[in-house]
Amino acid sequence: MNRILTLYLLRQLATTFVFATGAVTFVVLFTQSFRLLSLVLENSATLVIFFELLGLSALTFLPLVMPLGLGTAVVFVYNKMATDSELVVMRSAGLSPLRLIEPALILAFGVALVCAALTLWITPAANRSLVALQYKMRDSYAVFLSHPGNFNDLSEGLTFYANKRGPNGSLQGILIHDVRQPDTPVTTMAETGQVVDSGGQPHMIIFNGRRQEFDRTTGKLSELAFDQYVLDIDALRNTATSRFPDPREQTVAELLNPSPEMLRARGPMSRFLGELHARFATPFLSFSYTLIALASILAGAFNRRGMAGRILAGAMAIVVTQAAFMTLSGIVARDSGLAFALYIIALLPTLIGAALMSKDFRSPRLMRGVMS
Numbered sequence: 001m002n003r004i005l006t007l008y009l010l011r012q013l014a015t016t017f018v019f020a021t022g023a024v025t026f027v028v029l030f031t032q033s034f035r036l037l038s039l040v041l042e043n044s045a046t047l048v049i050f051f052e053l054l055g056l057s058a059l060t061f062l063p064l065v066m067p068l069g070l071g072t073a074v075v076f077v078y079n080k081m082a083t084d085s086e087l088v089v090m091r092s093a094g095l096s097p098l099r100l101i102e103p104a105l106i107l108a109f110g111v112a113l114v115c116a117a118l119t120l121w122i123t124p125a126a127n128r129s130l131v132a133l134q135y136k137m138r139d140s141y142a143v144f145l146s147h148p149g150n151f152n153d154l155s156e157g158l159t160f161y162a163n164k165r166g167p168n169g170s171l172q173g174i175l176i177h178d179v180r181q182p183d184t185p186v187t188t189m190a191e192t193g194q195v196v197d198s199g200g201q202p203h204m205i206i207f208n209g210r211r212q213e214f215d216r217t218t219g220k221l222s223e224l225a226f227d228q229y230v231l232d233i234d235a236l237r238n239t240a241t242s243r244f245p246d247p248r249e250q251t252v253a254e255l256l257n258p259s260p261e262m263l264r265a266r267g268p269m270s271r272f273l274g275e276l277h278a279r280f281a282t283p284f285l286s287f288s289y290t291l292i293a294l295a296s297i298l299a300g301a302f303n304r305r306g307m308a309g310r311i312l313a314g315a316m317a318i319v320v321t322q323a324a325f326m327t328l329s330g331i332v333a334r335d336s337g338l339a340f341a342l343y344i345i346a347l348l349p350t351l352i353g354a355a356l357m358s359k360d361f362r363s364p365r366l367m368r369g370v371m372s
Helices: 002-042 047-083 086-092 097-139 141-145 233-237 252-256 260-266 269-298 308-334 336-361
Strands: 151-155 158-165 171-178 186-198 201-215 220-232
Touching (some): 002 047, 002 097, 047 269, 047 308, 086 097, 097 269, 252 269, 269 336, 308 336
Antiparallel strands (some): 171 186, 186 201
């Protein structure tokens, strides 16, 4: 009988947790979608890219959303069962206090494991893919081709301009000004141009133009007139520049052993250790929010008329813990000196909630309940 009741509680909790986490994720994604949609429209990307950005963004904040969804599920399920007298019936049937909270603890342990997998492996990879996709969008040749009449900086020192769009996707009135080598600036002008794909690489064929190169050391201007000229867009933009990933994008191994170049580019070793501590501490929020939720419902006599005050207190405790953890995570991610405080914030609610319920479980009030 006890095993059946435990499975029943676990099923109720798991179902509510999925819905609660999905709802919170949807709200967060909805607020993010406007920024991502603006980014997609500005860079002329496709709807597929937009949904890919949404998916990657969801993976970056799921480790913080899942504990919130778990706390919400525990409060909802146990409060409903308390007001319907199901918990009193279960206690009368011989279900011990520990077995009463066991399903919530089992689910908390499972969520903590998922959060650990997210923070240590999945979320850093998602962060890196998200940033790479954003760079890819901004670097796409479709961006400057879709804005005729505007001067577009393809890279530092390289400007592209097309007066207007012609038939069949061609461009008219093309100007390319290259000052990446200040001593020999190059200006290319053409009447029309057309982008073609050759072996997966974009090329632009420009027609009826001239190429001017000025040598500042000699003061000589060289000019070449052409009927047709082929430009390799990727080579022209020089997009092969390397980028040092942010600590949030790095693996655990990279955080523990950053290269000297990475240390120079992204800061001292304490910043990498701070990011590592934030990842290790996040899964403990699952236990903290579960114990806060359980204490708000079970630490005290049941009241069928409602426990709004206790639920509100539990919700406030979760919100304060979440805000403090996120604030301190940002500080610790820059400097690991306060890492111990991060673990205190993540674990202290667990200890307080367990102490409150332990005291109440030894009291005969839990068996009686308040049926008024």
